[in-house]
Amino acid sequence: MPDFFKPLTWSRNWAQHRQQNRPGCGLTSCSGPQTFWQRLRRRHTGTFLQGVFYCRPQCLETALTAQLSRLHVLAPAALPPNRIPLGLLMVARGKLTYIEVLAALEAQRRARYGKIGEWIENLGFATEQDVTSALALQWGCPVASSAVPSAIETASRIPLALLEAFQMLPLNYAPSTNTLYIAFGERVDHAALYAIEKILDCRTQPCVAPRKTVVRHLEHLRQQPRPSDVEFGPMNDFAEMSRISSSYIARLNPDEVRLSRLGRFIWLRLKVRTSATNLLFRLAPESPRPIVRPFRPVLSPRPQIEGSSHITK
Numbered sequence: 056m057p058d059f060f061k062p063l064t065w066s067r068n069w070a071q072h073r074q075q076n077r078p079g080c081g082l083t084s085c086s087g088p089q090t091f092w093q094r095l096r097r098r099h100t101g102t103f104l105q106g107v108f109y110c111r112p113q114c115l116e117t118a119l120t121a122q123l124s125r126l127h128v129l130a131p132a133a134l135p136p137n138r139i140p141l142g143l144l145m146v147a148r149g150k151l152t153y154i155e156v157l158a159a160l161e162a163q164r165r166a167r168y169g170k171i172g173e174w175i176e177n178l179g180f181a182t183e184q185d186v187t188s189a190l191a192l193q194w195g196c197p198v199a200s201s202a203v204p205s206a207i208e209t210a211s212r213i214p215l216a217l218l219e220a221f222q223m224l225p226l227n228y229a230p231s232t233n234t235l236y237i238a239f240g241e242r243v244d245h246a247a248l249y250a251i252e253k254i255l256d257c258r259t260q261p262c263v264a265p266r267k268t269v270v271r272h273l274e275h276l277r278q279q280p281r282p283s284d285v286e287f288g289p290m291n292d293f294a295e296m297s298r299i300s301s302s303y304i305a306r307l308n309p310d311e312v313r314l315s316r317l318g319r320f321i322w323l324r325l326k327v328r329t330s331a332t333n334l335l336f337r338l339a340p341e342s343p344r345p346i347v348r349p350f351r352p353v354l355s356p357r358p359q360i361e362g363s364s365h366i367t368k
């Protein structure tokens with residue numbers, strides 16, 4: 056073959072290679088560009104949704120509607136059934152008497168608010184440090200050594216309403232391991248961590264921090280402007296959610312869209328180059344929570360204590 060044909064051969068091989076390694080639009084019913092070169096041009100205008108490329112706004116909206124619909128009807132998440140109740144854990148560790156646990160439970164029942172740990176503290180039966188240590192043991196994760204205010208800017212990646220709903224606080228981010236360290240002031244929610252990992256494309260590592268510390272830092276965050284968070288709802292009309300999302304996507308032209316459900320929220324993150332906009336749909340009360348199985352094993356051994364079934368967590 057003459058040398059001057061070589062560039063054409065190389066070009067054809069390269070095109071075949073790219074076609075094999077970069078599939079076209081993720082929508083099977085897509086009627087958009089069909090040839091490789093047309094699709095290649097479309098890559099400059101298309102968007103990734105959950106890691107799958109969609110060539111046109113219509114394709115993205117169809118896929119987005121399907122995803123929102125799926126998230127919207129997901130059944131409630133199963134609560135971890137195997138955690139030893141906090142009160143009994145503290146009794147086992149000699150931090151409380153059984154009578155004190157009963158008194159705290161009665162106060163909680165009468166007040167109809169607050170976690171059992173909060174009432175144990177309020178009634179003066181144990182210190183916040185004791186409750187935090189027991190909480191860490193209950194969830195099999197460490198106690199945060201400190202909540203460094205300067206590190207809390209990483210919290211801007213997660214909508215404030217979610218941080219408040221789960222009483223969690225991003226403490227630090229380690230770029231070398233792409234790990235976000237998140238402290239919980241109440242229960243450690245592994246389903247929430249899993250959703251955050253999917254949306255932020257990072258690993259998460261939970262820990263437990265004193266409840267009042269988390270509340271104080273969330274209060275501080277509430278005073279800060281958060282122009283990248285946009286919240287809607289309460290609502291249950293996923294077609295409306297899809298219309299709102301599509302409108303933002305058309306306006307912002309994001310490179311990538313990721314979405315997930317966390318408790319009573321559907322969170323969409325629209326990434327535009329180095330910045331991102333968070334759309335948060337607060338679901339109306341009758342909507343169920345998703346089934347997301349905890350992805351981490353219980354790290355601490357669970358002692359068997361009789362009569363634990365009637366003590367609330």
Ligand SMILES: [Zn+2]
Nearest residue numbers: 080085110114
């Ligand atoms: Zn398409």
